[in-house]
Amino acid sequence: MVGLRITGIHILTAWSIKMVTIKDIAREAQVSEGTVDRVLHNRGGVSKQTETKIKAILKKHNFTINPVASALASKNKYHIAVLIPKFSDTDIFWKSPYMGIQKAAHDYRSFGIDVRFYRFDQYDSRSYENHFKALLRTTPSIVLVVPLFLKETKRFVGELEQQSIPYMFLNIDVQGFHNMTFIGQDSYTAGYLAGKLMHSIFSEDTNVLIIHSKHNTSVNQTVSKRIEGFTDFFAKQHFKNRPLILKIDAFNTSKETKAAITTFLKKHPKVKGLFIPSSRINIIVDCIAPALLKHYRMIGFDNTPKNIECLENESVSFLISQKPFDQGYESIQVMADYLLKKKIPNDKIYLPIDILTKENVKYNERNELLFEMGNL
Structure with a gap:
Protein backbone atom coordinates (compact mmCIF):
# COMPACT_ATOMS: atom_id res chain seq x y z
CA MET A 1 0.00 0.00 0.00
CA VAL A 2 1.07 3.54 -0.62
CA GLY A 3 0.73 6.42 1.80
CA LEU A 4 1.60 7.83 5.14
CA ARG A 5 -0.34 7.87 8.34
CA ILE A 6 0.32 10.49 10.98
CA THR A 7 0.09 8.85 14.38
CA GLY A 8 0.96 9.69 17.95
CA ILE A 9 -1.23 12.81 18.16
CA HIS A 10 -2.02 13.40 21.82
CA ILE A 11 -4.71 15.57 23.34
CA LEU A 12 -4.40 17.69 26.45
CA THR A 13 -6.51 16.22 29.20
CA ALA A 14 -7.94 17.82 32.30
CA TRP A 15 -7.74 14.67 34.36
CA SER A 16 -5.53 13.84 37.28
CA ILE A 17 -5.13 10.11 37.72
CA LYS A 18 -3.13 7.51 39.56
CA MET A 19 -0.56 5.67 37.46
CA VAL A 20 -2.60 5.67 34.25
CA THR A 21 -4.07 8.22 31.85
CA ILE A 65 -11.59 12.77 38.10
CA ASN A 66 -9.69 15.79 39.35
CA PRO A 67 -12.43 18.47 39.65
CA VAL A 68 -9.92 21.33 39.91
CA ALA A 69 -8.17 20.46 36.65
CA SER A 70 -11.51 19.87 34.97
CA ALA A 71 -12.77 23.29 36.05
CA LEU A 72 -9.61 24.97 34.75
CA ALA A 73 -9.98 23.27 31.39
CA SER A 74 -13.59 24.35 31.04
CA LYS A 75 -12.60 28.04 31.22
CA ASN A 76 -10.88 27.83 27.84
CA LYS A 77 -13.42 27.99 25.04
CA TYR A 78 -12.41 27.64 21.43
CA HIS A 79 -14.57 27.97 18.33
CA ILE A 80 -13.67 25.87 15.29
CA ALA A 81 -15.56 26.83 12.12
CA VAL A 82 -15.88 24.16 9.43
CA LEU A 83 -16.72 25.09 5.82
CA ILE A 84 -17.70 21.82 4.11
CA PRO A 85 -19.93 20.78 1.19
CA LYS A 86 -23.39 19.35 1.75
CA PHE A 87 -24.07 15.75 0.82
CA SER A 88 -27.17 14.12 -0.64
CA ASP A 89 -28.47 10.65 -1.43
CA THR A 90 -27.12 10.96 -4.96
CA ASP A 91 -23.80 12.59 -4.01
CA ILE A 92 -22.93 11.14 -0.62
CA PHE A 93 -19.13 11.40 -0.42
CA TRP A 94 -19.05 14.36 1.97
CA LYS A 95 -21.10 12.48 4.55
CA SER A 96 -18.02 10.56 5.70
CA PRO A 97 -15.73 13.52 6.56
CA TYR A 98 -18.75 15.29 8.06
CA MET A 99 -19.37 12.36 10.40
CA GLY A 100 -15.68 12.17 11.28
CA ILE A 101 -15.78 15.84 12.27
CA GLN A 102 -18.97 15.26 14.27
CA LYS A 103 -17.32 12.41 16.14
CA ALA A 104 -14.25 14.48 16.98
CA ALA A 105 -16.40 17.47 17.98
CA HIS A 106 -18.22 15.25 20.45
CA ASP A 107 -14.99 13.81 21.83
CA TYR A 108 -13.36 17.23 22.34
CA ARG A 109 -16.36 19.13 23.66
CA SER A 110 -15.32 18.59 27.27
CA PHE A 111 -12.02 20.37 26.54
CA GLY A 112 -13.73 23.61 25.59
CA ILE A 113 -13.82 22.92 21.83
CA ASP A 114 -16.97 24.10 20.04
CA VAL A 115 -17.29 23.03 16.38
CA ARG A 116 -19.73 24.85 14.11
CA PHE A 117 -20.62 23.74 10.60
CA TYR A 118 -21.16 25.89 7.51
CA ARG A 119 -22.37 23.57 4.76
CA PHE A 120 -22.46 24.86 1.19
CA ASP A 121 -23.66 23.62 -2.19
CA GLN A 122 -20.54 22.28 -3.92
CA TYR A 123 -21.93 23.22 -7.34
CA ASP A 124 -22.72 26.83 -6.42
CA SER A 125 -19.94 29.35 -5.77
CA ARG A 126 -22.49 31.81 -4.38
CA SER A 127 -23.47 29.33 -1.68
CA TYR A 128 -19.77 28.95 -0.85
CA GLU A 129 -19.39 32.73 -0.61
CA ASN A 130 -22.45 33.21 1.59
CA HIS A 131 -21.39 30.57 4.09
CA PHE A 132 -17.84 31.90 4.17
CA LYS A 133 -19.21 35.37 4.97
CA ALA A 134 -21.39 33.94 7.75
CA LEU A 135 -18.37 32.12 9.13
CA LEU A 136 -16.27 35.29 9.19
CA ARG A 137 -18.90 37.16 11.21
CA THR A 138 -18.47 34.71 14.11
CA THR A 139 -14.72 35.45 14.52
CA PRO A 140 -13.68 31.80 15.00
CA SER A 141 -10.53 30.66 16.78
CA ILE A 142 -9.52 28.58 13.76
CA VAL A 143 -11.11 27.54 10.46
CA LEU A 144 -11.24 24.27 8.54
CA VAL A 145 -11.94 24.82 4.83
CA VAL A 146 -12.70 22.54 1.91
CA PRO A 147 -11.36 24.96 -0.75
CA LEU A 148 -13.54 24.03 -3.72
CA PHE A 149 -13.71 27.45 -5.39
CA LEU A 150 -10.24 28.89 -5.86
CA LYS A 151 -11.07 32.54 -6.62
CA GLU A 152 -13.49 32.84 -3.70
CA THR A 153 -11.09 31.02 -1.40
CA LYS A 154 -8.29 33.50 -2.17
CA ARG A 155 -10.53 36.40 -1.28
CA PHE A 156 -11.91 35.05 1.96
CA VAL A 157 -8.77 33.49 3.43
CA GLY A 158 -7.20 36.90 2.87
CA GLU A 159 -9.73 38.22 5.36
CA LEU A 160 -8.86 35.41 7.77
CA GLU A 161 -5.20 36.38 7.52
CA GLN A 162 -6.00 40.05 8.16
CA GLN A 163 -7.77 38.99 11.36
CA SER A 164 -4.89 36.63 12.27
CA ILE A 165 -7.23 33.63 12.23
CA PRO A 166 -5.36 30.42 11.34
CA TYR A 167 -6.90 28.02 8.84
CA MET A 168 -6.35 24.53 7.50
CA PHE A 169 -7.42 22.81 4.27
CA LEU A 170 -9.31 19.52 4.19
CA ASN A 171 -9.37 16.99 1.33
CA ILE A 172 -8.38 19.43 -1.44
CA ASP A 173 -4.76 20.56 -1.50
CA VAL A 174 -4.29 23.90 -3.27
CA GLN A 175 -1.05 25.83 -3.57
CA GLY A 176 -0.20 29.48 -2.96
CA PHE A 177 -1.90 29.88 0.43
CA HIS A 178 -0.71 30.24 4.00
CA ASN A 179 -2.82 27.44 5.48
CA MET A 180 -1.25 25.80 8.50
CA THR A 181 -1.62 22.33 7.01
CA PHE A 182 -3.46 20.18 4.51
CA ILE A 183 -5.18 17.00 5.74
CA GLY A 184 -6.15 14.40 3.17
CA GLN A 185 -4.88 12.15 0.43
CA ASP A 186 -1.75 12.57 -1.68
CA SER A 187 -3.85 12.83 -4.82
CA TYR A 188 -1.02 12.64 -7.32
CA THR A 189 0.32 9.44 -5.75
CA ALA A 190 -3.19 7.99 -5.61
CA GLY A 191 -3.60 8.64 -9.34
CA TYR A 192 -0.18 7.14 -10.08
CA LEU A 193 -1.13 4.07 -8.04
CA ALA A 194 -4.37 3.78 -10.03
CA GLY A 195 -2.28 3.75 -13.23
CA LYS A 196 -0.10 0.98 -11.86
CA LEU A 197 -3.19 -1.02 -10.86
CA MET A 198 -4.73 -0.55 -14.28
CA HIS A 199 -1.56 -1.76 -15.98
CA SER A 200 -1.38 -4.78 -13.65
CA ILE A 201 -4.81 -5.94 -14.81
CA PHE A 202 -3.65 -6.33 -18.42
CA SER A 203 -0.68 -8.32 -19.65
CA GLU A 204 0.08 -5.89 -22.44
CA ASP A 205 0.04 -2.21 -23.35
CA THR A 206 -3.66 -1.50 -23.73
CA ASN A 207 -6.04 1.40 -24.33
CA VAL A 208 -7.50 3.05 -21.24
CA LEU A 209 -9.95 5.90 -20.87
CA ILE A 210 -10.24 8.58 -18.20
CA ILE A 211 -13.80 9.83 -17.68
CA HIS A 212 -14.36 12.96 -15.62
CA SER A 213 -16.76 15.86 -15.40
CA LYS A 214 -15.82 19.35 -16.52
CA HIS A 215 -17.01 20.74 -13.19
CA ASN A 216 -14.68 18.53 -11.15
CA THR A 217 -11.49 19.48 -12.93
CA SER A 218 -12.41 23.16 -13.05
CA VAL A 219 -12.88 23.54 -9.28
CA ASN A 220 -11.47 20.41 -7.65
CA GLN A 221 -7.68 20.23 -7.54
CA THR A 222 -7.86 16.71 -6.09
CA VAL A 223 -9.36 15.27 -9.27
CA SER A 224 -6.87 17.14 -11.46
CA LYS A 225 -3.90 15.78 -9.49
CA ARG A 226 -5.24 12.22 -9.71
CA ILE A 227 -5.48 12.53 -13.48
CA GLU A 228 -1.95 13.94 -13.60
CA GLY A 229 -0.59 11.04 -11.55
CA PHE A 230 -2.45 8.47 -13.64
CA THR A 231 -1.20 9.84 -16.98
CA ASP A 232 2.33 10.26 -15.63
CA PHE A 233 2.51 6.55 -14.82
CA PHE A 234 1.82 5.64 -18.44
CA ALA A 235 4.20 8.33 -19.71
CA LYS A 236 7.07 7.09 -17.52
CA GLN A 237 6.59 3.52 -18.72
CA HIS A 238 6.94 4.74 -22.32
CA PHE A 239 3.82 2.88 -23.38
CA LYS A 240 2.69 3.29 -26.96
CA ASN A 241 -0.94 3.81 -25.93
CA ARG A 242 -1.48 6.85 -23.73
CA PRO A 243 -4.74 7.30 -21.79
CA LEU A 244 -7.66 8.81 -23.69
CA ILE A 245 -9.82 11.42 -21.97
CA LEU A 246 -13.56 11.97 -22.09
CA LYS A 247 -14.94 15.09 -20.43
CA ILE A 248 -18.66 15.16 -19.74
CA ASP A 249 -20.74 18.07 -18.50
CA ALA A 250 -21.96 16.40 -15.32
CA PHE A 251 -22.03 12.99 -13.69
CA ASN A 252 -25.60 11.78 -13.97
CA THR A 253 -27.56 9.07 -15.75
CA SER A 254 -29.33 11.37 -18.20
CA LYS A 255 -29.82 10.30 -21.81
CA GLU A 256 -27.21 12.83 -22.90
CA THR A 257 -24.56 11.46 -20.52
CA LYS A 258 -25.27 7.86 -21.48
CA ALA A 259 -25.17 8.77 -25.16
CA ALA A 260 -21.85 10.60 -24.80
CA ILE A 261 -20.20 7.63 -23.09
CA THR A 262 -21.72 5.04 -25.44
CA THR A 263 -20.72 7.00 -28.54
CA PHE A 264 -17.14 7.46 -27.33
CA LEU A 265 -16.70 3.79 -26.49
CA LYS A 266 -18.10 2.75 -29.89
CA LYS A 267 -15.58 5.02 -31.61
CA HIS A 268 -12.75 3.52 -29.55
CA PRO A 269 -13.46 -0.24 -29.46
CA LYS A 270 -9.92 -1.06 -28.26
CA VAL A 271 -10.51 0.63 -24.90
CA LYS A 272 -10.44 -1.97 -22.14
CA GLY A 273 -9.82 0.03 -18.97
CA LEU A 274 -11.86 2.91 -17.52
CA PHE A 275 -10.48 5.25 -14.85
CA ILE A 276 -12.89 7.55 -13.00
CA PRO A 277 -10.88 9.92 -10.74
CA SER A 278 -13.79 10.85 -8.47
CA SER A 279 -16.31 9.24 -6.14
CA ARG A 280 -18.93 8.88 -8.90
CA ILE A 281 -17.84 5.66 -10.60
CA ASN A 282 -21.26 4.12 -9.88
CA ILE A 283 -22.77 6.71 -12.24
CA ILE A 284 -20.52 5.55 -15.07
CA VAL A 285 -21.44 1.92 -14.37
CA ASP A 286 -25.12 2.84 -14.68
CA CYS A 287 -24.45 4.57 -18.01
CA ILE A 288 -23.01 1.44 -19.64
CA ALA A 289 -25.29 -1.33 -20.83
CA PRO A 290 -25.02 -4.37 -18.50
CA ALA A 291 -24.08 -6.65 -21.40
CA LEU A 292 -21.07 -4.43 -22.18
CA LEU A 293 -19.74 -4.00 -18.63
CA LYS A 294 -17.91 -7.33 -18.76
CA HIS A 295 -15.68 -5.93 -21.51
CA TYR A 296 -14.17 -3.26 -19.24
CA ARG A 297 -12.04 -3.11 -16.11
CA MET A 298 -12.86 -0.07 -14.02
CA ILE A 299 -11.02 1.77 -11.23
CA GLY A 300 -12.51 4.59 -9.16
CA PHE A 301 -12.38 6.26 -5.79
CA ASP A 302 -14.12 6.14 -2.42
CA ASN A 303 -16.14 3.58 -0.56
CA THR A 304 -19.59 5.13 -0.86
CA PRO A 305 -22.45 2.59 -0.56
CA LYS A 306 -23.22 2.55 -4.29
CA ASN A 307 -19.54 2.26 -5.20
CA ILE A 308 -19.17 -0.67 -2.81
CA GLU A 309 -22.15 -2.33 -4.45
CA CYS A 310 -20.41 -2.00 -7.82
CA LEU A 311 -17.23 -3.47 -6.35
CA GLU A 312 -19.08 -6.41 -4.81
CA ASN A 313 -20.94 -7.25 -8.04
CA GLU A 314 -17.62 -6.96 -9.91
CA SER A 315 -18.65 -4.09 -12.17
CA VAL A 316 -15.64 -2.29 -10.66
CA SER A 317 -12.22 -3.92 -10.22
CA PHE A 318 -10.72 -1.60 -7.59
CA LEU A 319 -11.69 1.36 -5.45
CA ILE A 320 -9.06 3.61 -3.90
CA SER A 321 -10.06 4.94 -0.51
CA GLN A 322 -8.84 8.20 0.97
CA LYS A 323 -10.16 7.55 4.49
CA PRO A 324 -12.71 10.42 4.47
CA PHE A 325 -14.05 9.68 7.97
CA ASP A 326 -10.52 9.68 9.36
CA GLN A 327 -9.74 12.89 7.47
CA GLY A 328 -12.61 14.61 9.26
CA TYR A 329 -11.73 13.26 12.68
CA GLU A 330 -8.02 13.95 12.38
CA SER A 331 -8.58 17.52 11.19
CA ILE A 332 -10.34 18.39 14.47
CA GLN A 333 -7.76 16.42 16.42
CA VAL A 334 -4.94 18.45 14.86
CA MET A 335 -6.79 21.73 15.48
CA ALA A 336 -7.47 20.81 19.10
CA ASP A 337 -3.80 19.98 19.55
CA TYR A 338 -2.92 23.42 18.20
CA LEU A 339 -5.48 25.29 20.33
CA LEU A 340 -4.86 23.37 23.54
CA LYS A 341 -1.13 22.67 23.31
CA LYS A 342 0.04 25.22 20.71
CA LYS A 343 1.43 22.31 18.72
CA ILE A 344 2.22 23.33 15.13
CA PRO A 345 1.23 20.59 12.64
CA ASN A 346 3.28 19.39 9.70
CA ASP A 347 2.69 21.20 6.39
CA LYS A 348 1.00 18.10 4.96
CA ILE A 349 -0.81 15.33 6.80
CA TYR A 350 -1.40 12.53 4.33
CA LEU A 351 -3.68 9.64 5.22
CA PRO A 352 -3.23 6.08 3.92
CA ILE A 353 -4.14 5.23 0.36
CA ASP A 354 -6.14 2.01 0.63
CA ILE A 355 -6.76 -0.32 -2.30
CA LEU A 356 -10.22 -1.84 -1.91
CA THR A 357 -11.32 -5.09 -3.51
CA LYS A 358 -14.45 -7.18 -3.34
CA GLU A 359 -12.75 -9.31 -0.69
CA ASN A 360 -11.55 -6.60 1.73
CA VAL A 361 -14.02 -3.72 1.36
CA LYS A 362 -16.18 -4.78 4.30
CA TYR A 363 -13.23 -4.24 6.65
CA ASN A 364 -12.64 -0.65 5.55
CA GLU A 365 -13.79 2.37 7.58
CA ARG A 366 -14.92 0.34 10.59
CA ASN A 367 -14.74 3.47 12.77
CA GLU A 368 -17.33 5.16 10.57
CA LEU A 369 -19.64 2.15 10.78
CA LEU A 370 -19.29 1.95 14.56
CA PHE A 371 -20.00 5.67 14.88
CA GLU A 372 -23.18 5.37 12.83
CA MET A 373 -24.27 2.45 15.03
CA GLY A 374 -23.63 4.50 18.17
CA ASN A 375 -20.86 2.21 19.42
CA LEU A 376 -17.98 4.64 19.07
Missing part, protein backbone atom coordinates in the same frame (compact mmCIF):
# COMPACT_ATOMS: atom_id res chain seq x y z
CA ILE A 22 -7.31 8.33 29.91
CA LYS A 23 -5.26 7.27 26.90
CA ASP A 24 -4.15 4.17 28.82
CA ILE A 25 -7.73 3.38 29.79
CA ALA A 26 -8.88 3.80 26.18
CA ARG A 27 -6.06 1.60 24.90
CA GLU A 28 -6.83 -1.16 27.38
CA ALA A 29 -10.55 -1.02 26.55
CA GLN A 30 -9.79 -0.73 22.80
CA VAL A 31 -11.97 2.37 22.43
CA SER A 32 -11.37 6.06 21.77
CA GLU A 33 -10.46 8.53 24.53
CA GLY A 34 -13.74 10.32 23.85
CA THR A 35 -15.68 7.13 24.59
CA VAL A 36 -13.98 6.88 27.98
CA ASP A 37 -14.83 10.54 28.59
CA ARG A 38 -18.52 9.88 27.79
CA VAL A 39 -18.63 7.02 30.28
CA LEU A 40 -16.99 9.17 32.98
CA HIS A 41 -19.64 11.88 32.50
CA ASN A 42 -22.59 9.54 31.88
CA ARG A 43 -23.37 11.28 28.58
CA GLY A 44 -24.62 8.15 26.83
CA GLY A 45 -23.92 7.14 23.25
CA VAL A 46 -21.94 4.09 24.36
CA SER A 47 -23.15 0.49 24.14
CA LYS A 48 -23.91 -1.25 27.43
CA GLN A 49 -21.22 -3.84 26.83
CA THR A 50 -18.56 -1.20 26.15
CA GLU A 51 -19.66 0.90 29.12
CA THR A 52 -19.43 -2.10 31.45
CA LYS A 53 -15.95 -2.94 30.19
CA ILE A 54 -14.70 0.64 30.64
CA LYS A 55 -16.15 0.94 34.14
CA ALA A 56 -14.45 -2.29 35.15
CA ILE A 57 -11.08 -0.97 33.93
CA LEU A 58 -11.63 2.38 35.69
CA LYS A 59 -12.40 0.55 38.92
CA LYS A 60 -9.37 -1.72 38.54
CA HIS A 61 -7.07 1.32 38.27
CA ASN A 62 -8.89 3.33 40.95
CA PHE A 63 -9.36 6.10 38.41
CA THR A 64 -10.87 9.38 39.67
